[in-house]
Amino acid sequence: MGAIGLEMKFDGYYTLLxxxxxxxxxxxxxxxxxxxxxxxxxxxxxxxxxxxxxYNYCDCLGDAGRMLDEMPERNVLSWTAMVSAYSxxxxxSEALKLLVQMLRSDMExxxxxxxxxxxxxxxxxxLDLGRKIHSLIIRRNxxxxxxxxxxxxxxxxxxxxxxxxxxxxxxxxxxxVVSCTAIISGYAQLGRDEEALELLRQLQREGMTSNYVxxxxxxxxxxxxxxxxxxRQVHSHILCRELPxxxxxxxxxxxxxxxxxxxxYSRRIFDSMTGRTxxxxxxxxVGYSKHGMGKEVVKLFKLMKEENxxxxxxxxxxxxxxxxxxxxxxxxxxxxxxQLEHSGCVADLLGRAGRVEEAFEFIKKMRFEATAxxxxxxxxxxxxxxxxxxxxxxxxxxxxxEPENAGNYVILSxxxxxxxxxxxxxIIRELMLERVVIREPGRSWIEFDxxxxxxHASNCSQERIPHEKLVLAFGMIATPERVPVTFRFVQMxxxxxxxxxxxxxxxxxxxxxx
DNA sequence: ATAGGGTTAG
Numbered sequence: 001m002g003a004i005g006l007e008m009k010f011d012g013y014y015t016l017l018x019x020x021x022x023x024x025x026x027x028x029x030x031x032x033x034x035x036x037x038x039x040x041x042x043x044x045x046x047x048x049x050x051x052x053x054x055y056n057y058c059d060c061l062g063d064a065g066r067m068l069d070e071m072p073e074r075n076v077l078s079w080t081a082m083v084s085a086y087s088x089x090x091x092x093s094e095a096l097k098l099l100v101q102m103l104r105s106d107m108e109x110x111x112x113x114x115x116x117x118x119x120x121x122x123x124x125x126x127l128d129l130g131r132k133i134h135s136l137i138i139r140r141n142x143x144x145x146x147x148x149x150x151x152x153x154x155x156x157x158x159x160x161x162x163x164x165x166x167x168x169x170x171x172x173x174x175x176x177v178v179s180c181t182a183i184i185s186g187y188a189q190l191g192r193d194e195e196a197l198e199l200l201r202q203l204q205r206e207g208m209t210s211n212y213v214x215x216x217x218x219x220x221x222x223x224x225x226x227x228x229x230x231x232r233q234v235h236s237h238i239l240c241r242e243l244p245x246x247x248x249x250x251x252x253x254x255x256x257x258x259x260x261x262x263x264x265y266s267r268r269i270f271d272s273m274t275g276r277t278x279x280x281x282x283x284x285x286v287g288y289s290k291h292g293m294g295k296e297v298v299k300l301f302k303l304m305k306e307e308n309x310x311x312x313x314x315x316x317x318x319x320x321x322x323x324x325x326x327x328x329x330x331x332x333x334x335x336x337x338x339q340l341e342h343s344g345c346v347a348d349l350l351g352r353a354g355r356v357e358e359a360f361e362f363i364k365k366m367r368f369e370a371t372a373x374x375x376x377x378x379x380x381x382x383x384x385x386x387x388x389x390x391x392x393x394x395x396x397x398x399x400x401x402e403p404e405n406a407g408n409y410v411i412l413s414x415x416x417x418x419x420x421x422x423x424x425x426x427i428i429r430e431l432m433l434e435r436v437v438i439r440e441p442g443r444s445w446i447e448f449d450x451x452x453x454x455x456h457a458s459n460c461s462q463e464r465i466p467h468e469k470l471v472l473a474f475g476m477i478a479t480p481e482r483v484p485v486t487f488r489f490v491q492m493x494x495x496x497x498x499x500x501x502x503x504x505x506x507x508x509x510x511x512x513x514x
Numbered sequence: 515a516t517a518g519g520g521t522t523a524g
Contacts, residue, residue: 014515049515080516115517150518182519213520220521251521282522289523315523322523373524 010047017050026058042072049078056085074105080113087120092129095120099133109136111145118151127159144172150179157186180208185217193224212249219252223259231260251279258287278310282319289323297323347374351381360390372401379408383415391415399431406436 013032020029033051036043043051048071055064068074068082079102086095095117102109114137121130134143134152142148149172156165169175169183180203187196200218204210215238222231235253243249250269257265270276270284281304288296301320304312312320347366351359359378363370375398382391395412402408409432416425 046515053515077516082516084516110516112517119518147518152518154519176518178519180519185519211519216520246520248521253521255522277521279522284522286522313522318523371524
């Protein structure tokens, strides 16, 4: 790093600041700025912007904002650099405030400004801001700019507004990898897997280019479809294209294979990786967890700690705790100390162990308000362990928090039915039909003799027989008759969207929990 | 000097 001299001017300052950004050297940069002030050097707009970027890079948004305020001359870039700082940290409303301030100062935003601010409008909560920005974009005719359009459609997709996203996409005068990938992954992220793949095929026919990001999204869609053959086809296509094996793509493939039912493929990819991230480990752990292989979860978790290259995050803990409970392992066996944010898992673990009262007390004593997920897992435990008192309380709690979730009605109704309270069961079902409009059609899969059989639950059916049972029955009928009943289940694998049940010798890997 | 899409969990 060069020294601060007396005769510093633009070039010298600029080089120094660049070095400070690269090294994230906050103190050094501050000294450079202080030198400017001491020598009464008024930085021109270009250098001032560099200072804003430097401060933002060091997480000193206040200093950066002050710099913008005090600059004698500002341009689009200085404003946009500051908008970008807010956006990158997810401060969407701050970013919008600054944009409004910018407009009031008669400074016209450019395409960079819009792209950067749109990235801060994420999820359903960003939709309102996103729409406001959209209208500003339309007024300035930026809508068909390829970068603006991509972030705009991505904003809608992430807010769950896939039709609006598609509308923006269809209006783009030109397309590229990013815009195509954005719309495909929009469908995939919403679980509209068939549509994602169909769109991929269509766009490829129309000549779209794809890269590793595209295939990471496509793998997400394949995970949802759980069609191993299709997954393998796409994988071999990826290998043929010799796409660089970026971690992101491999992580996605690990997940895809595990959800398509082939854990050994997942593990093979995992083992072949050189630069595993925490997501790689988590994806592999999730695989074992969903297959009910609690011991493997713990083994891999220990391996991760031994390797000591990545730090477990909250997802890791969730998975390991869930993996142990679903895999039939008791608490304490896993050697993991739950943190505060894993309280929900602890409650779930207690519930699954049949200690429903303790779970209920635990949830009531938690330092934060229980989420619908936490109540939901307790309700499930009440159903399994036939605890009508707590179940009724929790059920009504849930019907208030998320009246749109059909699952809660079904479980509560089943709980009533299992204790002979038929009238209450009926009332809850009617309530569900009244309140819940759309239900996701359920699906189950069963595979034997290397053929995958898919079952769809009818969307309008009043029948509530868990269709997994139907699948199991089908499996029993279809296996060769001369095989004795208890051995029919050898190597049978049954799954739905969330979990696998490996049935070996009449015993299920979930220990008959589901 | 300021820009877009992506992987795990719930």
